[in-house]
Amino acid sequence: MDLPPIIIEIQHTVNKQFMRKAVGCCLQANLNFDVEPVLLVLCSGPSKEIKDDTVDSRLPGVFSYFCKPWAAECFILCQDSVSQDLTTPLNPLIALGLFLICRCKSLLDNLYGDPTMQYLYLLALH
Secondary structure (H helix, E strand, O other): OOOOOOEEEEEEOOOOHHHHHHHHHHHHHHHHHHOOEEEEEEEEEOHHHHHEEEEEEOOOEEEOOOOOOOOOOEEEEOHHHHOOOOOOOOHHHHHHHHHHHOOOOHHHHHHOOOOOHHHHHHHHOO
């Protein structure tokens, strides 16, 4: 079974203009690989403009965004999407997403006390 390409976008502000750019990237991947990609957007800032267009996802801590016919799946991980899934230990996807979007300068600023988060900070030091 062939797996689809995964496009990961780390973005401060996720709005309709950004999503149009992301659609273009997915269409380009579809042309190059002849398969619809999976898009994962990690949003470190506001995403209110597209919030009404998202629904809860089958994955914990992320929203799904309408993506037919340009992608197989479109997931958006942001502060709003993870807020209900902050149980310790964190799901590894949520931990990675928070590590990339929470802007904590040190482990001391990180309030989650999660082993995966601690490991990610350790990796970042090396």
